[in-house]
Amino acid sequence: MASEPPRADRQGYLDRVRGLAVLIMIEAHVLDGWTRIADRTRPAFGYAMILGGFGAPLFLFLAGVSLVLSASSKTRKTGDASFAWRAVQKRGWQIFGLAFLFRLQSFVLTGGYSPIGLLKVDILNVMGPAIVFAGIIGQWPRTRPGRATVFAMAAIAIAGLTPIVRYTPLLDWVPDPVEWYLRPSPTRTNFTLFPWAGFVLAGSVVGVFIDGLREAVRVPRKQLALAAGSVLVLVVSYEAARLPTIYARSDFWTSSPTFFFLRAGVIAVLLPLAYFWDRAPWRGVVSNWSVLEEFGRSSLFVYWIHVEMVYGFISRPLRRSLSLEGALVAYLLFSLFLLALVLLKNRLKTMRKPDPLAATSPRPSPIYLRTNSL
Numbered sequence: 001m002a003s004e005p006p007r008a009d010r011q012g013y014l015d016r017v018r019g020l021a022v023l024i025m026i027e028a029h030v031l032d033g034w035t036r037i038a039d040r041t042r043p044a045f046g047y048a049m050i051l052g053g054f055g056a057p058l059f060l061f062l063a064g065v066s067l068v069l070s071a072s073s074k075t076r077k078t079g080d081a082s083f084a085w086r087a088v089q090k091r092g093w094q095i096f097g098l099a100f101l102f103r104l105q106s107f108v109l110t111g112g113y114s115p116i117g118l119l120k121v122d123i124l125n126v127m128g129p130a131i132v133f134a135g136i137i138g139q140w141p142r143t144r145p146g147r148a149t150v151f152a153m154a155a156i157a158i159a160g161l162t163p164i165v166r167y168t169p170l171l172d173w174v175p176d177p178v179e180w181y182l183r184p185s186p187t188r189t190n191f192t193l194f195p196w197a198g199f200v201l202a203g204s205v206v207g208v209f210i211d212g213l214r215e216a217v218r219v220p221r222k223q224l225a226l227a228a229g230s231v232l233v234l235v236v237s238y239e240a241a242r243l244p245t246i247y248a249r250s251d252f253w254t255s256s257p258t259f260f261f262l263r264a265g266v267i268a269v270l271l272p273l274a275y276f277w278d279r280a281p282w283r284g285v286v287s288n289w290s291v292l293e294e295f296g297r298s299s300l301f302v303y304w305i306h307v308e309m310v311y312g313f314i315s316r317p318l319r320r321s322l323s324l325e326g327a328l329v330a331y332l333l334f335s336l337f338l339l340a341l342v343l344l345k346n347r348l349k350t351m352r353k354p355d356p357l358a359a360t361s362p363r364p365s366p367i368y369l370r371t372n373s374l
Contacts, residue, residue, distance in 0.1 A: 013274040019292030021058035028052025064203025088135035096128025121189035130197035158198035163250040227272040234265030
């Protein structure tokens with residue numbers, strides 16, 4: 001069961017958290033797509049959807065963490081910070097382009113059913129511009145505290161402006177395809193820049209902190225500090241949610257800044273928990289192989305292939321036809337199927353890589369070949 005080996009500069013515990021996000025994402029889509037209408041009123045389905053709601057912010061948050069680590073790594077290797085942050089911006093534009101390629105694929109597979117669907121806003125449409133924005137503001141400060149402050153202020157601003165952007169009439173004149181990036185529109189957008197882009201900026205704050213751990217002497221103590229700070233954000237957000245809102249209109253489950261920071265606190269605390277789990281004494285006793293790490297290193301691949309499988313014509317007989325228990329069993333089996341595809345993809349990728357020893361070893365002389373053919 002060969003898997004793609006991680007790069008030397010990867011931090012495995014982050015891949016495991018990303019793998020957890022993959023499993024949550026699959027759970028949300030499978031239960032949403034395949035659970036019958038009658039079972040959607042059950043409390044268990046509601047709790048499952050609340051859990052599923054953490055998949056997207058987890059991906060966006062980890063994208064923020066990764067972009068800071070990537071920029072810092074390139075800066076150390078090249079000595080050019082401007083080049084490193086421009087590379088982050090380039091990656092953001094690439095992801096934004098992939099968003100439209102993904103929609104084009106869906107358009108083709110559905111036989112050109114809905115041309116307007118090509119402009120539908122999904123998570124990649126938000127992740128790309130958010131990474132570009134983070135890459136722009138991340139190059140301004142010259143110190144880690146300054147960079148963390150800039151990212152934090154941007155995240156707070158996006159979360160705080162969300163209820164205003166959602167309901168203000170000042171944006172009514174904006175063309176619909178642009179407005180879909182700013183506030184929700186039924187069937188046309190699942191994600192908007194407000195507040196979802198804020199998770200990339202919040203993750204960038206934590207990314208600055210984690211990048212500083214490369215030079216820290218007592219990393220476990222710093223990770224405990226990150227856990228304590230995350231829990232503090234979580235508790236303060238929870239208590240603030242119980243107070244009267246300062247906005248004329250605000251919905252806790254969609255546009256409330258308190259819900260945004262509550263989710264950010266929950267997500268942030270997962271990182272130190274994964275760090276300490278990775279260093280637990282029982283870790284690796286049975287095997288160093290990790291399902292979560294496999295999914296985490298192939299998160300874009302899984303996202304790309306599974307959405308059409310869940311919502312496309314392939315699974316049409318299953319659409320909203322299973323009981324909640326049946327959908328949960330289907331989720332387990334479908335996850336195992338996707339894991340098998342990930343392992344197959346990694347195996348094929350490994351087979352295509354040339355052997356570096358074979359590439360550098362001298363070729364046998366013609367005399368040697370003739371002698372050994374006797």
